[in-house]
Amino acid sequence: MAVTTLKIDGKEVSANEDETILDVAFQAGIKIPTLCHIEGLTDIGACRMCIVEVAGSNKLQPACTTKVKDGMEITTQTARLKKYRKMVLEMLFSERNHVCAVCVSNGNCDLQTLAVEHDLTHVRMPYLYPKTEIDASHEWFALDQNRCVLCQRCVRVCDEIEGAHVWDVSGRGVQSRVITGLNEPWADSDTCTSCGKCVQVCPTGALSNKGKATGEMTKHREFLPYLAQRRHDHK
Amino acid sequence: MAKQIIIDPVTRIEGHSKITIKLDDMGAVQDARFHVTQFRGFEKFCEGRPFSEMPSLTGRTCGICPVSHLMASAKACDEILAVEIPTTAVKLRSIMNLAQIIQSHALSFFHLSSPDLLFGMDGDPATRHILGVVEKYPTLAVDGVMLRKIGQEIIELLGGKRIHPAWVVPGGVSSPLTPADREIILNKLPEARAICERTLSWFKGVLDQFKDEVNTFGNFPSLFMSLVSPSEDGKLAKLEHYDGKLRFMDADGKIVVDQINPNRYMDYIDEAVEPDTYLKSPYFKQLGYPDGIYRVGPLARLNLIDVCGTPKADQELSEFHALSSGPNLSSFQQHYARLIEMLYGVERIEELLNEADILDKRVRAFAKPNRSEGVGVSEAPRGTLMHHYKIDDNGLITWVNMIIATGHNNLAMNKSVKQVAQYYVKASHLQQGMLNRVEAVIRTFDPCLSCSTHAMGQMPLLVQLLGPCGELLDEVKRG
Numbered sequence: 001m002a003v004t005t006l007k008i009d010g011k012e013v014s015a016n017e018d019e020t021i022l023d024v025a026f027q028a029g030i031k032i033p034t035l036c037h038i039e040g041l042t043d044i045g046a047c048r049m050c051i052v053e054v055a056g057s058n059k060l061q062p063a064c065t066t067k068v069k070d071g072m073e074i075t076t077q078t079a080r081l082k083k084y085r086k087m088v089l090e091m092l093f094s095e096r097n098h099v100c101a102v103c104v105s106n107g108n109c110d111l112q113t114l115a116v117e118h119d120l121t122h123v124r125m126p127y128l129y130p131k132t133e134i135d136a137s138h139e140w141f142a143l144d145q146n147r148c149v150l151c152q153r154c155v156r157v158c159d160e161i162e163g164a165h166v167w168d169v170s171g172r173g174v175q176s177r178v179i180t181g182l183n184e185p186w187a188d189s190d191t192c193t194s195c196g197k198c199v200q201v202c203p204t205g206a207l208s209n210k211g212k213a214t215g216e217m218t219k220h221r222e223f224l225p226y227l228a229q230r231r232h233d234h235k
Numbered sequence: 236m237a238k239q240i241i242i243d244p245v246t247r248i249e250g251h252s253k254i255t256i257k258l259d260d261m262g263a264v265q266d267a268r269f270h271v272t273q274f275r276g277f278e279k280f281c282e283g284r285p286f287s288e289m290p291s292l293t294g295r296t297c298g299i300c301p302v303s304h305l306m307a308s309a310k311a312c313d314e315i316l317a318v319e320i321p322t323t324a325v326k327l328r329s330i331m332n333l334a335q336i337i338q339s340h341a342l343s344f345f346h347l348s349s350p351d352l353l354f355g356m357d358g359d360p361a362t363r364h365i366l367g368v369v370e371k372y373p374t375l376a377v378d379g380v381m382l383r384k385i386g387q388e389i390i391e392l393l394g395g396k397r398i399h400p401a402w403v404v405p406g407g408v409s410s411p412l413t414p415a416d417r418e419i420i421l422n423k424l425p426e427a428r429a430i431c432e433r434t435l436s437w438f439k440g441v442l443d444q445f446k447d448e449v450n451t452f453g454n455f456p457s458l459f460m461s462l463v464s465p466s467e468d469g470k471l472a473k474l475e476h477y478d479g480k481l482r483f484m485d486a487d488g489k490i491v492v493d494q495i496n497p498n499r500y501m502d503y504i505d506e507a508v509e510p511d512t513y514l515k516s517p518y519f520k521q522l523g524y525p526d527g528i529y530r531v532g533p534l535a536r537l538n539l540i541d542v543c544g545t546p547k548a549d550q551e552l553s554e555f556h557a558l559s560s561g562p563n564l565s566s567f568q569q570h571y572a573r574l575i576e577m578l579y580g581v582e583r584i585e586e587l588l589n590e591a592d593i594l595d596k597r598v599r600a601f602a603k604p605n606r607s608e609g610v611g612v613s614e615a616p617r618g619t620l621m622h623h624y625k626i627d628d629n630g631l632i633t634w635v636n637m638i639i640a641t642g643h644n645n646l647a648m649n650k651s652v653k654q655v656a657q658y659y660v661k662a663s664h665l666q667q668g669m670l671n672r673v674e675a676v677i678r679t680f681d682p683c684l685s686c687s688t689h690a691m692g693q694m695p696l697l698v699q700l701l702g703p704c705g706e707l708l709d710e711v712k713r714g
């Protein structure tokens with residue numbers, strides 16, 4: 001595989017051609033904020049938190065899905081990037097109903113952590129306050145659409161790792177919703193193995209174990225890179 | 236000519252409110268009423284949420300007494316789980332509940348009511364507030380601040396953060412007490428006890444100056460209700476804030492009903508909705524509406540028991556009981572009752588902390604919902620607090636009913652206002668002293684209005700004097 005050299009934040013790095021900007025930055029110890037990305041699953045560029053500037057292009061590129069090229073000059077922290085990342089977060093908060101103070105994931109939430117890291121003190125756009133439901137039909141797990149950021153980690157882990165493909169996204173734009181089966185109650189899904197991987201990878205309080213009180217839902221994701229590697233080795 | 240005097244807003248109580256006084260043709264008080272003007276809408280808002288979120292959600296009903304809501308809510312959830320929570324968890328929850336009672340009573344007594352007691356009801360409004368107290372009676376003011384702080388610190392040590400702790404959970408509490416925290420709390424108690432004793436002896440010394448208030452501040456026959464628990468030998472009724480059974484007593488001191496399992500409250504209490512207030516009016520079913528008027532809170536609790544169960548508080552209780560032959564009917568004595576309850580709280584926390592199993596690590600029972608309905612009842616600082624939930628097969632809330640202390644007291648507060656007004660309103664103009672007394676009588680109930688109107692709507696704030704055909708004769712605005 002061809003080796004290329006490029007610059008990230010002024011730092012010379014070398015990389016394999018099939019690697020993404022995010023991978024290479026990570027190896028070089030440069031932190032780029034992410035939300036939909038999770039180690040072990042295919043990246044889809046859904047959230048746009050990882051945007052970076054590439055010299056010679058006015059377009060902001062998602063680091064998680066953009067492959068490196070020889071001679072690329074990448075900047076990961078600029079005022080412009082900060083502004084857009086913050087705006088992404090504001091839109092995520094305004095699109096659903098996030099009430100951290102009573103949320104099962106309070107204190108253990110990727111979205112909340114990003115908000116803190118980006119000094120998000122308030123949201124400038126109007127809240128949409130959609131009326132969304134909770135599917136608590138599954139014996140052990142609950143889906144609260146109010147907290148979903150449509151990162152599709154659940155969709156991907158169920159498809160790529162568990163091989164059950166219970167999850168999909170229905171609707172478009174603000175009407176988009178993750179669904180189980182053919183948009184039936186989770187409990188009615190014939191393919192769900194109740195493995196709980198979707199719950200663990202979900203970055204927010206959207207997927208949780210039933211019966212958890214405020215702030216009690218902590219996620220365990222250690223299994224994912226390991227299982228992903230095993231799946232890869234078997235292919 | 237009938238005239239209506241409206242005092243609004245009532246200063247120095249939590250939330251917003253309005254009082255109207257109706258005069259008859261002779262200028263005498265015909266009727267008086269306390270209106271509530273806040274909207275919270277919690278009962279509706281909880282529908283569709285997982286029941287396990289209810290302690291936190293309802294803790295948000297009120298920024299003043301979240302801990303009380305946590306207790307009642309967690310107890311309702313325990314019922315839904317159908318578990319008996321570990322005894323250590325019961326004790327730890329009780330400690331937190333008592334700490335809440337101490338800090339809330341301290342706020343009510345020292346910050347909100349002591350200005351009236353120290354400067355007199357007709358004192359200059361410019362100094363008759365807590366800052367005036369700080370200036371003229373610094374020791375008392377400092378005591379108040381300290382006592383409240385100790386209560387809050389205990390809550391914080393147990394729950395992790397002062398307001399809205401998520402430590403109280405369905406099935407128990409989320410973490411045990413550490414030996415170090417136990418020591419810290421124990422070390423705070425001697426000072427708290429000294430403050431309670433000091434303040435009690437001061438209060439008993441000045442009580443004589445308030446004969447008029449004792450006689451006219453909501454001094455009327457009514458029923459009383461609270462939780463009580465049996466003493467060790469089962470013969471006496473003991474002060475209870477966390478568990479126990481419901482008991483009703485009439486104005487003559489007769490126990491009307493006793494040993495009621497709190498989850499059967501609906502057999503004894505009904506709620507009327509009146510057109511001009513957003514507060515529901517619960518009444519004792521057997522006597523109907525509005526005769527079934529009852530009071531809850533510190534005064535009711537002390538009227539309903541034989542003993543507190545701790546040595547110092549029991550001495551004070553016997554003095555308190557000696558003030559009247561039957562139950563003490565004057566709402567003014569709520570202040571006195573609060574002081575005794577704070578002393579009890581300090582003593583009881585110490586007892587609980589010294590129990591052998593208080594550091595036990597088993598503090599939570601785990602289960603899935605095993606019932607579709609649960610009722611949780613506890614004693615909040617202001618009186619009996621009831622949470623009642625129903626869930627669907629998936630554990631999502633389908634129905635919520637909450638009866639809050641200020642709600643239980645609603646009819647009694649109206650009656651108290653009327654009584655004060657009858658005594659002090661002689662002419663059709665508004666006198667400062669009268670206004671203060673009408674407000675002060677409301678404050679004896681320490682109504683927490685932000686949570687008591689969790690289910691209704693919003694009203695404008697104004698002060699009006701109305702004639703027989705509703706014509707505006709005068710208008711007063713304050714605050």
Ligand code: SF4
Binds near residue numbers: 105205
């Ligand atoms: S999902 Fe995260 S950001 Fe949303 S309410 Fe819960 S804790 Fe807050």
Ligand code: SF4
Binds near residue numbers: 151154206
């Ligand atoms: S449910 Fe969770 S994992 Fe699935 S899309 Fe929503 S936020 Fe992402």
Ligand code: FES
Binds near residue numbers: 045
């Ligand atoms: S992390 Fe790259 S788009 Fe979400």
